[in-house]
Every structure is written in C-alpha cells, then in structure tokens.
Amino acid sequence: MSKRDVLMEVENVSVTFGSGSNSVEAVKNCSLTVHEGEPIGIVGESGSGKSTLARVMAGLQPPSAGEIRFRGDNVFKGNKSFQSGNRNQVQMVFQDPYGSLNPQLNGLSAVAEAVRFHAKVGKDEAEQKALELLERMGIGRLDALKQPRQLSGGQRQRVSVARALSASPSVLLADEPTSAIDQSAQAQLLKLFLGLLNDGLAIVLVSHDLGVIRYLTKRVYVMKDGVFVESGDTETVFNDPQEDYTKMLLASIPGELGKAARAKLKK
Amino acid sequence: MTSDVKLLDINNVAIGIERRKRETLVLVREANFDVNYGEMVGIVGESGSGKTMICRSIIGTLQRRGASVIGGEVLFEGLDLRTINEAKWKSLRGKVIGYVPQSALAGPNPVLTIEKQLAEALSQVDGEGSMKNRSKELLDLVKIRRVDTVMKQYPYQLSGGMRQRVMIACALASRPKLLIADEPTTGLDVTVQSQIMELLREIRRDLGTAIILISHDLALVDEVCDKIVVMHAGATVEVGPTSSMAKPRHPYTVALNSSRIDVAKPGGELITIKGNPPSVGQWNPGCRFAERCDYVQPDCLVGDHPALSGKKGDHQSACLHADKIGKI
Numbered sequence: 147m148s149k150r151d152v153l154m155e156v157e158n159v160s161v162t163f164g165s166g167s168n169s170v171e172a173v174k175n176c177s178l179t180v181h182e183g184e185p186i187g188i189v190g191e192s193g194s195g196k197s198t199l200a201r202v203m204a205g206l207q208p209p210s211a212g213e214i215r216f217r218g219d220n221v222f223k224g225n226k227s228f229q230s231g232n233r234n235q236v237q238m239v240f241q242d243p244y245g246s247l248n249p250q251l252n253g254l255s256a257v258a259e260a261v262r263f264h265a266k267v268g269k270d271e272a273e274q275k276a277l278e279l280l281e282r283m284g285i286g287r288l289d290a291l292k293q294p295r296q297l298s299g300g301q302r303q304r305v306s307v308a309r310a311l312s313a314s315p316s317v318l319l320a321d322e323p324t325s326a327i328d329q330s331a332q333a334q335l336l337k338l339f340l341g342l343l344n345d346g347l348a349i350v351l352v353s354h355d356l357g358v359i360r361y362l363t364k365r366v367y368v369m370k371d372g373v374f375v376e377s378g379d380t381e382t383v384f385n386d387p388q389e390d391y392t393k394m395l396l397a398s399i400p401g402e403l404g405k406a407a408r409a410k411l412k413k
Numbered sequence: 414m415t416s417d418v419k420l421l422d423i424n425n426v427a428i429g430i431e432r433r434k435r436e437t438l439v440l441v442r443e444a445n446f447d448v449n450y451g452e453m454v455g456i457v458g459e460s461g462s463g464k465t466m467i468c469r470s471i472i473g474t475l476q477r478r479g480a481s482v483i484g485g486e487v488l489f490e491g492l493d494l495r496t497i498n499e500a501k502w503k504s505l506r507g508k509v510i511g512y513v514p515q516s517a518l519a520g521p522n523p524v525l526t527i528e529k530q531l532a533e534a535l536s537q538v539d540g541e542g543s544m545k546n547r548s549k550e551l552l553d554l555v556k557i558r559r560v561d562t563v564m565k566q567y568p569y570q571l572s573g574g575m576r577q578r579v580m581i582a583c584a585l586a587s588r589p590k591l592l593i594a595d596e597p598t599t600g601l602d603v604t605v606q607s608q609i610m611e612l613l614r615e616i617r618r619d620l621g622t623a624i625i626l627i628s629h630d631l632a633l634v635d636e637v638c639d640k641i642v643v644m645h646a647g648a649t650v651e652v653g654p655t656s657s658m659a660k661p662r663h664p665y666t667v668a669l670n671s672s673r674i675d676v677a678k679p680g681g682e683l684i685t686i687k688g689n690p691p692s693v694g695q696w697n698p699g700c701r702f703a704e705r706c707d708y709v710q711p712d713c714l715v716g717d718h719p720a721l722s723g724k725k726g727d728h729q730s731a732c733l734h735a736d737k738i739g740k741i
Contacts, residue, residue, distance in 0.1 A: 157609075191602045192573065298460060298689065325600070328460050328629035333672035333683040340680060354602045357674040360681075381679070398607040401632025401675040 150181040152217075153317055153348055154203065154236070159212035160372075161198050172198045175212070180317060183346045185339075187359035187380065189395065190369035197241075199369070200321045200352045204238040225290040229376025234264050234313035241322040243302035247294040253280060253305040254290040260312040279308040306337065317348040324358050336361055356399050360384055368392050387410055418491045420591060420623050421448040421471065427484035428475065428647075438694045440480065441466050443718050445646040445724050446640075447725055448591065453617050453624045454635030455655075457669065458644035459690050464627045465515070467644075468593050470494070471625075472512050474504040491592075507537060511584035511592040511622075513577070515599060520580045521568040527552075527579055528564040534586035537692050551582040556612060574605035582611065585620070592616070593625045598633075610637050643669070644721050646701040648718055653728030662730035662738055664706045700733070708734050 156353045161173040172195040180186055201207040203214060205227030214221040216232050223229050228236075240246040247256055257276035261267065265275065280290045283304040294302055303323055309317060320339075324332040339349060339362055353359055359366055359380065366383050368376040368391065376389045387393045387407075396407035423456075428441040441463040448454050456464050469475045470482050473494065487494040489505070497505075506512075514520050521530055531548040542546050545564075552560045555578040568576055577597055579648035584592055594613065599608035614637060617624055628634050634641055641658045643651040643666050651663035661667045670676075687705045692699065696718075697704065703713040713719075713733060721729040732738070 191604055306730075329631060330459060330672045330686045333674065334685045336674065337683050337685060354604075356603065361674045361677055361679050395604060398603040399632075399675060400603075400607070400610070400630065400636050401673065403608075403675040403737065405634075 150183060152179055153184075154180040155213075155215040156203060157213045157215070159199070159202060159209045159214065161195070161202060161207065162210040167312055172372055173202070173209075176369075176372075176374055177212075177365075178367055178374070178377075180348050180350060180368050182316065183343065183348050184195065184365070185349045185351065185363040187355060187363035187366040188350065188352045188369055189356060189359050189366060191395075194369045195372040196352045196369050197321050200238070200319050200350065204236055204319050205233065206238070211350055218352060235316045236319065237310035237313050237315040237317075238319040238321065239303070239306050239310050239323050241325060243306060243326055244294075246306050249294055252291050252293050253297065253308075256294075256305060257290075257309045257312055264313040267270075274362075276308070276312065279307065279311050282341075283308045288325065288405055297367045298331065299327040300334060303327055303331070303335060304338065307335070311342075315347070317350060318342065319350045319352070321352045322354070323351070325353065325355060331357070355382075356395060357401075357403055360403070367394045368395070391411070417448040419488070420450045420490060421625075422451070422488040423447065423467065424472075424488065425468070426470065426482060428463070428470055428480055429483040430478070430480040437483065439483070439647070439696075440693055441647040442484070443719050443720070443727070443731070444485070444644070445649045445729075446642045446652045448623050448625060448640075450590070451617065451621045451623050452640060453613070453626065453638045454640045454642060454645060455638035456625060456627045456642045457629060457631050459505055459629065460646040461690055461693070463647040464644055465595055466511070466647075468595055468625065468627065471591075471593060472506050472510055473497075474506075504706050507534075507584075507589075508587045509590050511578050511589035512660075513588065513592065513594040513597050515595045515597075521576055521583075523568050525567075526564065527566055527568070527571075529668065530568075530579065530716075531564075531582060531586065534583040538587040551586060552579075554585060554616075555579070555582045556615075557582075572605075573601045574608060577601065577605075577609055577610065581609075581616075585622075588620060589622060591623045591625065593627070595627045596629070597626070606633070613637065617726035625696050630667050632673055645719070646696065647693070648701060648731065649721060650702065650731045651729065652721065657728045660739075662728065662735040663702075663732045664708050664738060666700050666740060670706075700731075708732075710734055710735055 156178045156399050160175050163170045163172055190196045202209050205221050206223050208225045219230055221227050254276055257279055258272045261272040261275045324335055351363055366380045366387055367374045370391050376392050393411055397404055399413050423444055423446050426444040429437040429439045444467055444595050458464050470487050482495050528548055531551055532544045535547050549560050557563055557578055563705055598609050613624055616622055626645055638655055641655055642649055645665045651666045668686040677683050691701055699714040699716055700719055703709045719731045721731045723729045
C-alpha cells in the first residue's frame with residue numbers, strides 16, 4: 147500500500163460557515179491522504195462535517211484554512227478550484243439519487259452529455275461510450291432510455307455513478323451513496339464499487355453506515371464534531387476501537403456486526 | 414385477549430388502483446399475515462413490494478390515493494375493515510391504530526410548536542389533567558429530555574431523531590393497540606436508529622402495544638421483531654417467527670439474507686438478487702419471483718402465484734420447492 151503514489155492530500159483543512167458569533171466550524175484541522183486506487187472511508191453522524199469535507203475535496207467548497215493537493219498541485223487558488231485542469235479527475239456521487247439527475251433527461255442522455263463535455267467527442271460516439279458505461283453499471287439499453295422517475299433508486303444511483311465515471315476520474319467521492327436505497331440495491335452498488343477498485347480507481351466513501359465502510363474500505367477516519375477522533379486500518383478500528391465514540395457507533399449497527407461491539411460495551 | 418381472535422389478520426388481501434378506462438392495476442395480491450396482541454412484527458421487502466400499501470389498508474388511507482382493497486379480508490379484532498364507513502374509521506385511525514409515517518423530517522407540521530402538535534393529537538382522545546401535563550407525559554414516554562424547552566420549539570429546531578420521537582409521541586397519544594411504523598429510521602443515523610428501536614421495544618414492553626415495523630433492513634428487523642413477513646412483488650412470500658427465519662424457506666429471503674453486508678466478509682462476495690422486481694401490471698403467470706430465482710423449475714412458471722404452505726402462525730413459505738433450498 148505504501149508503495150502506491152499519493153493522489154490527494156488534505157492538510158490541516160478547516161471550514162467555517164458564517165462569521166462572528168454565529169459562525170460554525172464544520173471541519174476542524176483535518177488531514178488525510180488518498181493513494182492511487184485506495185478505498186478509504188469517512189464515517190460519522192449527521193452534522194459531523196463529513197459531507198463538507200467531501201465537498202472540499204471535490205473542489206466544490208473552498209476551505210477556510212489548510213490545503214488540498216491533487217497530485218501535488220494545490221486544488222484551490224483563491225476561491226476557484228482546479229484551475230490547472232484535473233477537474234475531471236475527482237468526481238462525486240451524491241446521496242440523493244432522486245435529486246441528482248435531471249428529471250427531463252433519460253439515463254443515456256445524462257451520461258452522454260457528460261461524456262461529450264469531458265471527452266470532446268461527437269454525439270454518436272458519446273452515446274456509444276455512455277451505453278458502455280451504463281452497461282458496466284448494470285443498466286441495459288432499455289433502462290438507459292427511461293426517465294429518472296421510471297427508474298428505481300438503486301438504478302438512478304448507478305446512472306449517477308456512470309455519469310461520474312464518464313470523466314475517467316482517478317478518485318470517486320461517494321457521499322452516502324447507499325443510504326437512500328434498499329438492501330439488495332445497496333449490495334449491487336457495492337459490488338460495482340469493488341469492480342472499480344480492481345480497475346485502479348480510488349474511492350472515498352462517506353457514510354454513517356459502518357457496515358458499508360467495513361465492507362469496502364481499507365482505511366477509515368471516524369469524524370465527530372468536525373474532528374477526526376480516530377483513524378487507521380479499517381479492520382483494526384473495527385476489531386479494536388480505541389475511542390468511546392467509535393465503540394458507540396459500532397454498537398449501533400443492527401445485526402451481527404453490532405452484536406460483538408454491544409457485548410464489549412456492556413462489560 | 415381471546416386466543417382465537419387476532420389483533421390483525423391480513424387474509425389473502427389484494428389491493429388495486431383504478432386507472433383510466435376502468436382498468437384496475439393490481440399492486441398487492443396474496444398478502445397474508447397476522448399480528449397478535451402485543452407482538453412486534455417486521456415487514457421486509459424491496460421498494461415497491463407493497464409494504465406501505467398494506468399499511469394504508471390497515472389505517473384506511475388507500476382511497477386518498479385512488480386505491481382500494483379489491484380482495485381478501487383485513488380483519489382488525491375480527492372486524493372487516495373493508496366494510497366500515499368513514500365515521501367508524503375515524504374512531505379507529507389514530508386512536509386504536511397509530512401510525513408513524515416514513516419521513517420523519519417532513520412529518521411534523523412545520524408551523525406548529527411541539528406543544529400544539531401534541532395538543533392536537535391529544536384533543537382527539539379523552540384524558541385527565543391539563544393538556545400541557547398530558548403533552549409532557551407523552552414526551553417523557555418517548556424519552557425526550559428538556560421537555561419544557563422542546564414544547565416551545567418548532568420542528569425545524571429539532572434533529573431528525575427528535576422529530577421522529579415527536580411523531581411517535583403523537584401516535585401514542587391515544588394509547589393505540591397497534592402502532593404502525595413505516596420505515597421510521599430511513600435517513601437517520603445508525604446511532605439514532607438504534608435509539609428509536611430501543612424506544613419501540615420499550616413501548617411494546619411497557620404499554621403492551623403491538624407494533625408493525627416496516628423496513629428494508631433485514632438485519633434490523635431480525636434484531637427487534639418477534640415475527641418477520643417477507644414481501645415480494647405484492648405477495649407475502651415467507652412469514653415466520655424470527656428464530657426460525659434464520660433458516661429461510663423461500664429463495665427470495667435466502668437472497669435477501671446473502672445481500673446483508675453485516676455478515677459479509679470485507680471485500681468478499683456479495684450475492685445480489687438477479688434483475689429487478691417485476692413491474693406492477695407486468696406480472697407473469699406462476700411465481701412472481703421465478704424470473705429472479707436460482708431454484709426455478711418448469712412448474713414455477715405456470716398457474717397462479719404459489720400459496721403459502723402450512724398453517725397461519727407457523728413458518729410458511731410460498732415456494733413450491735422450499736425443500737430444495739440450501740441443497741443446490
């Protein structure tokens with residue numbers, strides 16, 4: 147793992163919303179590193195700042211302090227991000243599969259539009275490429291021609307992933323991609339993510355669902371009130387959590403995973 | 414609490430929605446399960462499997478969506494809910510049968526303070542003491558601290574978990590015999606989810622309320638419910654006590670079980686269910702799961718959807734080849 151090249155570095159990043167007495171520091175002095183092809187997880191409750199951090203990493207929100215580097219280049223110059231290219235290299239998949247697709251575009255057009263933008267190719271070629279991407283996400287031609295409202299939540303989420311992939315990114319930021327879809331759709335999406343990892347894509351998975359994090363990631367950061375309270379090898383954090391907060395999070399998972407943690411807490 | 418009358422008996426229920434040209438689209442058919450007094454029953458299934466429709470048939474709000482029960486019986490304490498009029502519904506809905514809707518964030522009325530919200534629910538039922546004290550009691554019941562502050566607050570000032578607690582408090586105002594919670598923790602954190610589940614368990618224990626918990630999370634239902642009902646494409650495909658559901662007897666439940674990430678090895682194989690659930694109105698003859706099933710046989714593709722085997726109350730499966738499960 148250590149031999150892999152560093153892809154993204156987040157160094158002492160803080161994000162403050164508002165000013166004066168009303169200001170809220172959503173992210174406080176967080177640092178993390180993403181290597182090529184590495185799956186990492188950021189976990190925490192609502193309001194812990196994990197989505198804000200993801201937005202900063204995607205270049206959508208400038209940090210109040212600190213630095214984000216992509217392959218050594220500073221992502222933000224002032225309030226503008228990715229001025230020296232590389233915008234396409236970091237792509238994001240959002241939480242809400244219902245809100246993130248244009249309701250008037252079918253899956254094929256949504257993805258083809260992104261392909262044309264990123265690859266600068268003609269319409270036919272873009273559609274061909276879009277179909278391939280959708281196919282890879284398990285969306286056949288028939289479903290690709292449907293409007294978002296005719297697709298299930300899981301299918302919509304896979305269209306969103308296909309759209310993100312159209313930029314041929316090297317890192318995918320997924321903000322709670324599985325929390326709005328049901329269990330079998332979730333399994334399907336995670337399977338696709340595993341495939342993407344095998345192809346060398348790095349994935350930053352933001353979630354409150356520790357089951358998903360454990361399944362997919364190798365390294366995890368536990369976030370509380372804007373701060374990383376614990377981080378490390380996913381396996382280690384799950385088997386031997388150090389912080390009370392992490393233990394509490396683990397014990398909240400329904401089913402087998404939480405059982406062991408609950409038993410430990412009771413002791 | 415007579416032993417032969419169930420609190421709720423869903424007997425071969427079909428639900429349809431009328432479309433143009435008097436054509437009826439069937440959303441649910443062959444739904445079968447029952448709920449005993451004080452029992453906690455989980456209903457699981459993919460989106461669109463008819464879980465919410467069944468609930469609406471129990472609280473009588475199907476008509477508002479243009480749908481209706483077109484077959485079978487919905488028996489509540491022996492009373493067929495299909496035959497009652499709106500006046501009778503008013504004495505049941507929100508009184509004897511409580512309902513906690515799916516979306517906690519959209520649930521409470523945004524322009525009412527929590528106190529007014531609760532007072533509205535309480536005004537429907539008789540009780541002793543001042544409205545304020547009764548409201549406070551309700552908030553205590555759902556383990557809300559700082560009751561006096563919360564009473565003056567508006568929903569937007571509360572977190573998702575708190576809002577859901579308020580919704581549960583409203584539903585409990587009349588001390589219902591049955592509480593229906595439709596995906597009460599969707600969109601909430603795991604930590605909040607486990608608190609809400611704990612709360613439901615306590616309500617069941619302390620008030621003896623029977624609870625129907627709708628969820629798509631098998632692991633969750635597995636942990637808190639006495640009985641599990643599995644729905645697929647509008648039909649009950651398997652039902653049984655939680656303990657015996659660990660050994661599922663329907664291929665769909667088997668598949669659901671193997672897509673659980675809490676039991677999967679990290680990075681290991683997740684078995685996903687083939688294809689998508691059949692669209693409403695496009696059900697093939699025979700078993701509606703056949704197209705997605707690993708165990709499919711020629712006789713699965715003809716005739717009616719298989720009926721549940723065995724006796725109500727036992728572990729039942731709607732699979733013609735339940736004996737083959739686990740042997741392939």
